[in-house]
Amino acid sequence: MIKVGLIGKTNTGKTTFFNAATLLSEEVSTYPFTTKKPNIGTATVQTVCVCKEFKVKDNPQNSKCIEGWRYIPIELIDLPGLIKGAHLGRGLGDQFLSVAMQSDALLHIVDASGSIDAEGRICQPGIGNPIADYYEVEYELVEWFKKVIESNKDRVEREYAKRQSMVEALYQIFSGMKVTRGMIYLSLEKTGLLEKKIDSWTEEDYNNFSMELRTISKPTLIVANKMDLGIAEENYKRMIEEFGQHLVVPCSAEAELALRRAEQQGLVKYIPGMENFEILDESKLNPRQRWALGYIKHMVMDKLLRTGVQLALNIAVFKLLRMNVVYPVEDPEKLTDKKGNVLPDAFLMPNNATLLDLAKEIHSDLARGLLYGIDVRTGIRLPKDYILRDRDVITLISTTKRR
Ligand SMILES: Nc1nc2c(ncn2[C@@H]2O[C@H](COP(=O)(O)OP(=O)(O)O)[C@@H](O)[C@H]2O)c(=O)[nH]1
Ligand SMILES: [Mg+2]
Incomplete structure (x- = not known):
């Protein structure tokens, strides 16, 4: 499974982002580190499902489909904040860095509101310097790579x-x-x-x-968090000047967490990543909830269009890692698996992956006996070295049957 790691200084909102993004999921396990631990959970990336195009009602098994949006699981790793000297082991930093190295891509969470000081302590918004914070964490990462080479010279x-x-x-x-x-x-x-x-x-x-090597091997998106605080706007502008617009996503992790929780409680209708939410029954809200939802609408949805949590994950996986989504089906007519589930699975496949790679991803037996594939849209036969494209729906024909 694709792994995305959350890095950044303490109190920038990494755990809030993690909780918001993994709320839909079941398992959360923790690494056996003594003090603060990295958390591992399942988040999802969102893409337009092919169910609408094929005009079918799907029964996803390895993923979810909500109103035509397919949500595909990825692994999200929440790391405790990196402090100065982390690569030298300060604050268990080297252990956290080695966990970060297991990621395919990173989200670097920065407090755009400037409400943390240089030491990562909460302070009055506007005092902290998110750009300096960013470079400090970057420095630790690069030093980690350097240390790996030097100590293995x-x-x-x-x-x-x-x-x-x-x-x-x-x-x-x-x-x-x-x-x-x-x-x-x-x-x-x-x-x-x-x-x-x-x-x-x-x-x-x-x-x-x-x-x-740091840049090439761990593609990183910068998440300008706490954008719901008005003062963050100025820092956000400075950040896009410094890093470029396409590398910075404005975000309010807290707003996403509140919306997903409200959704779970049946207070609102909200689809993660969407640009709006709807209060289902005004009379069910207590004054605090009413205020909070009004705040989210004003300070987040009206200004940023969305909370940015889902968008950041989508950009990391689809743009930085250039993953394609492929739907294998056993029956090319009915688009089902053996049990009759329609469009059961959606796989994230790297940009240059072949039909054989897809077979391997599903099962080694299937790969061993792979003969060819069928492009379900056209009925055309595909060779084993066919390069998969985004939204492909494919039947694999193999001499070795599964199950
Ligand atoms: N206003 C605002 N506060 C946030 C946001 N995200 C996190 N926070 C707050 O920032 C503080 C640190 O958050 P936490 O997730 O524990 O940060 P971590 O140390 O990076 O894991 C907490 O008080 C959060 O409630 C946000 O989007 N907006
Ligand atoms: Mg945390």
Whole structure:
């Protein structure tokens, strides 16, 4: 399953974001760390379901469909705040960083309202500096990559002697961190280090390579949180000037959490990611709830259009990681699985994945006997090396039947 990690300083709203995004889900487990722990939960990304196009009523099994929107599960990891010196182990930072390294993409939660000071303590809104906060956490991440290489320098040398390739040598130490050979190659190429042996790397080489690999291997979206506080707007403008509009998503995690809870209690109709919500029965609300929902409408929905929680997850998975959604079905006519469930599953597949990759994702037996696929829309036969496209509905034909 795709993993997205939440990073950022303390009190920026990571846990609030996590709780809001995982409310629809069942399991929440925790890592066995002694003090504060990372939380692992299931969130979803949202895409237009193919059910409308095919004019069918679906019965999703591995995902959900709400009014034509398909919600596909991903794993969300909530990390305790990173503090200065985290890469040196301060505040269990190195353990948290190693968990962050298990992610495919990161959401960097920043307090755009400036209500945390340099130490991450809650302060009067407007005092904190979200841009400085961002760079502080970034620095810890890059230093972590650097530390991984420096502390494994001897091993890289040995591997290089054996394999005669810097890509292969570095791959040996990074392979457990969702870093591919391709990512290492690109980072070495961009920094001109493809042919340079590690014993002659300068401090600058270490820095440049670490920064490059950090950027390439952990694509990151910046979430400007606490946008419901008016004062956040100015910082948000500064942030898009600094980082570019397409890399910053304005957000109110607190508003999303309130809406999803109100939805669970039957107070409002709200579909995550949508631009509005509807109060179902005005008379059921107590004065506080009425005030809170009015505040969310004024300060969040009217200004930002949405709370930003679902949007941030969608952008991370569909834009940064460029995942496609593919619907395998056993019966190409009825669009069902063996049990008759219509459009039962939606899979997130990487941008260059093939039909064979899809078969492997479903079951190794299916992959072993894979003959070809059928594109359900056209009935055309697809070879094993067919590159999947977004919204493909596919039947896999294999000599080995499942179950
Ligand atoms: N106004 C506002 N406050 C928020 C928002 N998200 C989180 N907070 C508050 O910020 C504080 C820290 O939140 P928390 O989720 O524990 O932060 P973490 O340390 O990054 O996990 C809490 O008091 C939250 O209620 C938001 O979107 N708007
Ligand atoms: Mg937290």
